[in-house]
Amino acid sequence: MERRVVKVGLLGLGTVGSGVVKMLRTKQEELAQKCGYEIEIQRILVRDLDKKRGVDVERSLLTRDVRDILDDPEVQIVIEVMGGESGTRDIVLESLLSGKHVITANKDLVALHGAQLHNAADSKNVELLYEAAVAGAIPIVRVLKQSFAADQVREVMGIVNGTTNFILSKMTQENASYEDALREAQALGYAEADPHADVSGLDAARKMAILASISMRQAVPLADVQLQGIEGVTQEDIAEAKALGLVIKLIGRARREGDAIEVSVSPMRLPDSHPLAQVNDCFNAVYVYADALGEAMLYGRGAGEMPTASAVVGDLLAVLRGRKFAAQQQVEWIGRLA
Numbered sequence: 098m099e100r101r102v103v104k105v106g107l108l109g110l111g112t113v114g115s116g117v118v119k120m121l122r123t124k125q126e127e128l129a130q131k132c133g134y135e136i137e138i139q140r141i142l143v144r145d146l147d148k149k150r151g152v153d154v155e156r157s158l159l160t161r162d163v164r165d166i167l168d169d170p171e172v173q174i175v176i177e178v179m180g181g182e183s184g185t186r187d188i189v190l191e192s193l194l195s196g197k198h199v200i201t202a203n204k205d206l207v208a209l210h211g212a213q214l215h216n217a218a219d220s221k222n223v224e225l226l227y228e229a230a231v232a233g234a235i236p237i238v239r240v241l242k243q244s245f246a247a248d249q250v251r252e253v254m255g256i257v258n259g260t261t262n263f264i265l266s267k268m269t270q271e272n273a274s275y276e277d278a279l280r281e282a283q284a285l286g287y288a289e290a291d292p293h294a295d296v297s298g299l300d301a302a303r304k305m306a307i308l309a310s311i312s313m314r315q316a317v318p319l320a321d322v323q324l325q326g327i328e329g330v331t332q333e334d335i336a337e338a339k340a341l342g343l344v345i346k347l348i349g350r351a352r353r354e355g356d357a358i359e360v361s362v363s364p365m366r367l368p369d370s371h372p373l374a375q376v377n378d379c380f381n382a383v384y385v386y387a388d389a390l391g392e393a394m395l396y397g398r399g400a401g402e403m404p405t406a407s408a409v410v411g412d413l414l415a416v417l418r419g420r421k422f423a424a425q426q427q428v429e430w431i432g433r434l435a
């Protein structure tokens with residue numbers, strides 16, 4: 098069967114962007130067989146054209162001008178892995194409104210502007226997918242939206258930040274200092290560009306706002322999430338907890354209380370035997386409690402190059418196999434015949 102080519106614009110070539118390029122290259126044939134399209138990267142937006150990258154790309158693919166992607170009618174799908182908030186919102190909004198499907202790993206963007214972006218996507222019948230924005234490789238967004246759609250979710254609780262879990266694990270298991278553990282998390286590509294977002298609990302709060310909004314089917318503003326980070330957690334706190342058979346973890350929680358939804362992020366002391374106490378390194382885990390389901394837990398890598406790329410490329414396949422993309426192709430085909 099003849100395969101058509103689909104052209105993708107990539108915004109960002111850092112940790113996640115490099116992983117996406119690697120995956121699209123190494124799995125090129127396999128992906129084409131799965132979705133029926135040859136996936137081609139048309140242009141890649143970066144800040145610094147001369148920077149050494151985690152992956153080799155032709156220099157001609159790189160651009161510093163976002164218009165090279167936004168104004169290119171051949172680019173049908175935009176993958177946003179550059180981070181940032183209001184400037185990025187404008188780019189993503191324009192992409193959607195010009196009929197391009199968007200995949201993003203940006204929790205900041207989705208937590209603050211998710212409703213506006215969803216409206217734009219709906220108005221143009223294009224996809225806006227962001228599985229990588231919450232808990233890295235764990236397919237929690239799709240599961241909450243689709244698999245648990247018939248159920249009433251009462252509570253979502255878990256470890257949703259890889260960097261802080263890595264730091265706490267290193268401090269607990271290896272007596273590492275907070276500073277050394279943070280430096281290692283940054284070197285491994287787990288931390289945000291500004292790691293304060295991780296250690297302050299803000300990154301986890303963004304993810305919990307998204308999870309709460311999806312699972313409780315009611316928009317939860319980021320400003321309503323109560324948050325406390327791990328900056329104040331000392332070696333003494335960890336040793337004291339250990340002596341009592343407890344483990345300190347940064348826990349996100351979203352609960353339905355009558356008509357209200359309470360969302361929080363804070364360090365908690367869990368008994369050694371608690372399933373979340375066993376989640377270490379950059380791993381994340383999310384518990385979901387729902388009326389019919391009872392309880393379920395999803396577990397996997399919450400950060401890092403290839404795990405995050407796996408979620409992004411999974412979304413890309415979902416777009417290419419989806420109804421909206423097919424409808425767009427049909428309209429274009431009919432247009433060419435007319």
Ligand SMILES: NC(=O)C1=CN([C@@H]2O[C@H](COP(=O)(O)OP(=O)(O)OC[C@H]3O[C@@H](n4cnc5c(N)ncnc54)[C@H](OP(=O)(O)O)[C@@H]3O)[C@@H](O)[C@H]2O)C=CC1
Pocket residue numbers: 108109110111112113114142143144145146148161177178179180181202203204229230233286287288289290399400401402405
């Ligand atoms: N790292 C992880 O494990 C995960 C990250 N995410 C999210 O994915 C996104 C990307 O993260 P990550 O790859 O770690 O970030 P990096 O900082 O490693 O990479 C960001 C990339 O975007 C480019 N970029 C940033 N701002 C601009 C701009 N204004 N104009 C042009 N290019 C720009 C940078 O260009 P240049 O290289 O030239 O500086 C860089 O290539 C973020 O939203 C993050 O929260 C989500 C899940 C996991």
Ligand SMILES: N[C@@H](CC=O)C(=O)O
Pocket residue numbers: 230232233257258259260261287288289295300399400401
């Ligand atoms: N900085 C984030 C990256 C993934 O979302 C984290 O550590 O979880």
